[in-house]
Structures are given as C-alpha cells and as structure tokens.
Amino acid sequence: MSIVVEQACGGHRDFEVGAIDLSLEKGKLTALIGPNGCGKSTFLSLLAGLLPLRSGRVTIGDCDISKTGKRQLSKRLTLLPQHPVVPSGLTVAQLVHYGRAPHQNMLGMRCAGDNEIVDQSMQTAGVYELRNRLLSDLSGGQRQRVFIAMGLAQDTPYFLLDEPTSFLDVRYQFEILDLLSSHTRAGRACIVVLHDIAQAARYADTLVIMKGGTIAAQGAPKSVLQPALLRSVYGIDAHVYSDPVSGTPVVTLASKELSRSVKLSA
Amino acid sequence: MRDILIFCALTVTVVLIAIWSLSAGAVSIPWYVIGNTLFDIEGPKQEFIVFHSRLPRTLLALLTGGALALSGVTVQALLRNPLASPKIIGINSGAALAVCLLVLVLPSAGLKWLPVAALSGGLLAAALVTGSADFGRFSSGRLALIGIAVGFLCDAGVDFILATSADAQFSAPLIWLTGSLWARGWTHVQLVWPWLVILASFVLVLSFRVDLIQFGDSTATSLGVAVRPLRLILMGLAAALAAISVSVVGVLGFVGLMAPHMARSIIGGTHSRIMPCAVLIGMGLVTLADATGRAIAPPIEVSAGIVTALFGAPFFVFIMIQSGKRSQV
Numbered sequence: 001m002s003i004v005v006e007q008a009c010g011g012h013r014d015f016e017v018g019a020i021d022l023s024l025e026k027g028k029l030t031a032l033i034g035p036n037g038c039g040k041s042t043f044l045s046l047l048a049g050l051l052p053l054r055s056g057r058v059t060i061g062d063c064d065i066s067k068t069g070k071r072q073l074s075k076r077l078t079l080l081p082q083h084p085v086v087p088s089g090l091t092v093a094q095l096v097h098y099g100r101a102p103h104q105n106m107l108g109m110r111c112a113g114d115n116e117i118v119d120q121s122m123q124t125a126g127v128y129e130l131r132n133r134l135l136s137d138l139s140g141g142q143r144q145r146v147f148i149a150m151g152l153a154q155d156t157p158y159f160l161l162d163e164p165t166s167f168l169d170v171r172y173q174f175e176i177l178d179l180l181s182s183h184t185r186a187g188r189a190c191i192v193v194l195h196d197i198a199q200a201a202r203y204a205d206t207l208v209i210m211k212g213g214t215i216a217a218q219g220a221p222k223s224v225l226q227p228a229l230l231r232s233v234y235g236i237d238a239h240v241y242s243d244p245v246s247g248t249p250v251v252t253l254a255s256k257e258l259s260r261s262v263k264l265s266a
Numbered sequence: 267m268r269d270i271l272i273f274c275a276l277t278v279t280v281v282l283i284a285i286w287s288l289s290a291g292a293v294s295i296p297w298y299v300i301g302n303t304l305f306d307i308e309g310p311k312q313e314f315i316v317f318h319s320r321l322p323r324t325l326l327a328l329l330t331g332g333a334l335a336l337s338g339v340t341v342q343a344l345l346r347n348p349l350a351s352p353k354i355i356g357i358n359s360g361a362a363l364a365v366c367l368l369v370l371v372l373p374s375a376g377l378k379w380l381p382v383a384a385l386s387g388g389l390l391a392a393a394l395v396t397g398s399a400d401f402g403r404f405s406s407g408r409l410a411l412i413g414i415a416v417g418f419l420c421d422a423g424v425d426f427i428l429a430t431s432a433d434a435q436f437s438a439p440l441i442w443l444t445g446s447l448w449a450r451g452w453t454h455v456q457l458v459w460p461w462l463v464i465l466a467s468f469v470l471v472l473s474f475r476v477d478l479i480q481f482g483d484s485t486a487t488s489l490g491v492a493v494r495p496l497r498l499i500l501m502g503l504a505a506a507l508a509a510i511s512v513s514v515v516g517v518l519g520f521v522g523l524m525a526p527h528m529a530r531s532i533i534g535g536t537h538s539r540i541m542p543c544a545v546l547i548g549m550g551l552v553t554l555a556d557a558t559g560r561a562i563a564p565p566i567e568v569s570a571g572i573v574t575a576l577f578g579a580p581f582f583v584f585i586m587i588q589s590g591k592r593s594q595v
Contacts, residue, residue: 045484048484048487048488049487050483050484050487069492070487070490070491070492071490071492072490073490074487074488074489074490075490077488078488079484079485079487079488080485080488081482081484081485081488084481084482084484084485085346085480085481085482085485087480087481088530088534089530089534089535090534090535090536091535094535094536098477098478098481098489099489101474101478101489101490101491102489102490104474106471106472106474106475107471107474108474108477108538154488154489
C-alpha cells in the first residue's frame with residue numbers, strides 16, 4: 001500500500017497546485033521543501049482531503065480519496081496542521097485521547113486498547129510526564145510534541161505534518177525529526193513540510209522540492225540538491241557541501257552576500 | 267469524583283431555586299404550603315397560584331434557561347470565540363423579529379404559531395449568517411461579524427415595529443420580547459417542551475463531535491469529521507433551541523453567553539461535561555432571575571432579562587477574573 005498521486009490539481013479559489021505526480025511509500029520519510037507560497041500546505045491539504053481535487057487522482061492503496069468518506073480516510077491518514085487550535089481547559093492526556101476518535105463511535109466511547117495506545121504515543125513523543133498538565137500551561141515545544149502524540153495515537157499508516165519544527169529551539173527540532181524518523185522506520189510513512197534544507201536533507205529519504213504550485217524536483221537529497229536547481233527554485237547562487245557528520249548535503253550561499261549572488265544568477 | 271460533586275451541588279441548587287421560584291411573588295407562599303400543594307398532603311394549600319401561575323412559569327424558566335445555555339455552548343464551540351452567543355450572532359433577534367411580524371401581519375394567528383414563527387426567523391438568521399460566512403473560505407471571525415450585523419438589523423426591525431405601533435393593544439403584548447416570563451402559562455409550556463427536549467438531546471448526543479470540531483477545520487477533518495455538514499447541523503440545532511426559547515420568554519440574551527463560560531470555568535474539559543453543566547447553570551440563572559424579579563417589589567414585576575443582566579454581569583466578571591488567574595479562556 002502506498003499513496004499514489006497522479007496529475008493532481010486543485011486548491012483554493014485564488015491559488016492552485018497542479019500537475020503533481022508523486023508516490024509515497026511506507027517506511028520512507030518524505031520532506032517537502034520550497035520557497036514561501038509555493039503550495040506545500042495546499043498540497044498537504046489536497047492529500048488529506050481538506051480541499052477537493054479539481055482533476056487528477058490521489059489513491060491510498062486501493063482507495064481513491066475523493067470517493068472515500070472522511071471517517072474512512074481518517075483511519076489511513078493523519079494531518080497535523082501548521083497552527084493547530086489549542087482549546088482551553090484540556091489536559092495533555094485528554095487531547096491525545098482525541099487522536100483515537102476515528103476508531104471510536106459517534107459518542108467517543110473509549111475502546112479496548114485505547115488507553116495503551118494513548119500512553120504509548122505520549123511516551124514516544126516524550127510527553128508522558130506532562131499528561132495531567134493543562135495544555136494552555138505548556139511551552140510551544142511541549143505543545144507541538146503533544147499534538148504529535150495525538151497524531152501518533154491516531155495510529156494511521158500515513159502521517160502528514162505541516163512545518164512541525166517551526167518556532168522551536170534547535171534541540172526540539174532535532175528531537176521531533178528523530179521521532180518522525182524512528183516512526184518511519186517502524187513501517188509508517190511521514191510526509192513533512194520543512195523550511196531548513198539541511199535538516200530536510202539529513203532526515204528525508206526522498207526530497208520533494210516545490211515551486212510555483214508544482215514539483216520542481218524529487219529524489220534522494222544528494223541527487224536533487226544541485227546548485228542549478230537551487231538557483232531556479234530559491235533564486236540563490238548556492239554552494240552545496242557535505243555535512244561532516246551525516247554526509248548529507250548542506251546548502252549555503254556561494255558568495256558573501258545574497259545581493260551579489262542574485263546578480264550572478266540573473 | 268469532583269465532577270459528581272459539582273453536578274450534585276448544581277442539581278440541588280437548581281431544585282432550591284425552583285422551590286423559591288414557586289414561593290416568591292405578590293403572594294408569598296411558605297415552603298410547607300408548597301409541599302402540601304405539590305404532593306397533596308393535608309394542611310393549608312395554595313393550589314390556584316401554584317398550579318396555574320407559578321409552576322408553569324418555573325418550568326418554562328427551567329426549560330428555556332437550559333436551552334439558551336446549551337445553544338450558547340454550541341455556538342461558542344463552533345465559532346471558537348469566547349464572545350460568541352446565539353444573541354451575538356443574530357439568532358435571538360431574528361426570532362424576535364419574526365414573532366413581531368407575525369403579530370403585526372396576522373394578529374389573529376393563534377399562540378401555537380409563535381414557536382413556528384420564531385423558529386423560522388432564528389433559522390433564517392442563522393442560515394444567512396452561516397451562508398455568508400461560508401462563502402469562499404470559511405472564517406469563524408467573519409461569521410461572528412456578519413452575525414452582529416444581522417442582529418443589529420433585526421433589532422432595528424423589532425424597535426421600529428414596537429415604536430411605530432401606537433396601538434397599545436398591539437405593543438403591550440410584545441413587552442415580553444425584552445425577556446420576561448410575565449403571564450406565561452401551561453399553554454406555553456406545552457408548546458415548547460417537546461421541541462426543546464428533542465433538540466437538546468440531539469445536541470448532547472453530538473457533544474463528542476463538538477469537541478472535535480473545536481480543534482479547527484484541519485484537525486477535525488483529519489480526525490474523521492465531515493466538518494461542513496456537522497457545522498450546519500449544529501448551527502441549526504443551536505439556532506432552533508435559542509429561537510424557540512425566544513418565542514416564549516423573549517430575548518434573554520445574556521444567559522447564552524454567561525452560562526457556557528461559567529460551566530467551562532467550573533468543570534472544563536470535554537463538552538460531554540460542559541454541556542450538562544451549562545444546562546443546569548442556565549436553568550438556575552433564568553429561574554432565579556424570574557423569581558427575583560417577582561420578589562423585589564411585589565406586585566410589580568421586574569423582567570427576567572433585566573435581572574439576569576443586573577446580577578449576572580457582576581458575577582460573570584468575577585468568574586472571568588478567577589479564570590484569568592488560571593490562564594484559561
């Protein structure tokens with residue numbers, strides 16, 4: 001089972017992404033990168049069935065997402081939006097329990113095994129000790145990990161995350177990426193929107209680079225991150241070198257100032 | 267355990283308020299006389315006042331108070347806005363305008379048409395507000411703003427009708443529209459209780475879905491909620507609850523704002539607990555307001571709407587300050 005995107009096209013009234021072909025397999029971490037406003041979030045919304053497809057097809061295994069009910073979809077795919085709403089008066093454990101909603105009945109009655117999965121998810125995300133704290137009392141990094149725990153509790157084969165590391169300290173950023181990486185190794189698939197190219201290259205099996213609402217390149221980080229591509233996508237004259245620790249590509253400017261490099265690329 | 271205690275305390279309070287509501291008024295009735303009358307025990311009784319005036323009135327206060335509170339909780343969760351209430355987004359005013367129009371256009375129409383008119387007015391206002399907010403990209407902030415505008419429009423309509431109808435025979439019966447239980451009887455109770463009970467049960471059944479929808483459209487969808495249909499259904503139920511209440515007690519706006527917040531700060535957490543708690547608080551508030559209005563200066567009656575605001579507002583501010591200390595809302 002994998003997610004197959006064929007010529008997908010759709011979005012908001014004033015912005016669409018189009019002509020997207022992609023295959024997302026289990027056991028792979030895919031990072032979605034690209035300049036601001038290139039359609040990363042819109043694409044995730046299409047995948048998650050939040051926005052309707054105008055044309056093309058997205059299938060998860062043998063199920064076509066535009067023909068599948070939201071409830072069926074929610075057993076296959078989890079989306080963590082960029083700015084999740086934080087309701088007041090909820091504890092961490094209560095919030096994570098809502099992740100089980102797709103597997104529960106209309107009334108949200110807890111099923112056998114729910115408590116174990118919720119505890120397990122909180123432990124994996126490192127928030128088990130916070131379980132009785134109010135969400136509103138937590139720091140941004142803690143809160144983000146709680147929402148990730150909620151996503152883990154949903155227990156779906158595919159996990160989509162929209163910029164889960166933004167606004168976090170560098171330590172939390174790596175913690176979250178490590179977590180997603182081990183989640184992927186457990187046979188799941190993560191599709192993560194990231195801003196930091198080096199982090200994306202370090203953690204992703206596949207890098208998908210978007211520009212202007214479509215895919216500019218996709219593949220293994222080393223083969224994709226080439227100066228020519230970075231020039232056309234980000235408009236920078238880039239120098240790519242190997243990270244001394246992981247051996248994955250790192251991007252920096254080829255000259256001391258951006259203005260000079262832009263002139264070069266123009 | 268703490269929850270059970272809170273619910274017991276609230277229930278006892280509501281029962282005590284209801285008993286006081288039976289006893290307070292132009293003729294003050296001691297509690298043992300009420301007991302004798304209600305349970306048919308030997309001794310002094312006050313059957314006429316209790317059964318024909320105060321009991322139906324108290325029941326009506328309980329019913330509409332609960333309904334308005336429940337409607338308020340739902341609207342606040344849907345709009346994810348602590349300022350929201352059925353009154354703020356125009357439902358109450360829409361219902362009141364429809365009732366006014368009914369009395370103006372069809373003065374001969376029977377009492378039984380009141381809830382129907384109020385329901386149509388309230389649903390129409392809710393549909394107008396939700397529909398315009400759903401145009402393009404849905405935004406709950408825009409919904410609240412459009413609701414306020416629609417509310418002002420309907421209020422203007424009501425004021426216009428009341429001010430221009432010089433005929434006292436016409437405008438006097440509409441005074442209750444400002445929020446009073448004056449001259450309400452069994453006919454009104456029979457008229458609204460089936461509606462309110464059925465609608466309220468639907469909302470309570472959906473309380474878990476309300477929990478999910480308050481996480482925002484993206485998260486709710488990811489958790490398997492068909493957000494748009496659910497929002498329409500809940501908005502419809504909330505509008506119907508508020509509108510039907512308005513058809514018998516008028517625009518008791520404050521309860522729909524206050525009771526949900528009090529419930530949230532007392533019990534908090536999931537809507538399966540907030541909703542019943544808010545219902546009890548709403549019941550208590552309206553009944554207390556109505557009884558106080560009768561007891562302040564008998565035989566004159568101060569309308570429940572005025573009393574709710576008079577005593578409710580300071581208490582509300584106090585609760586908000588308290589919850590500010592615990593960094594909620």
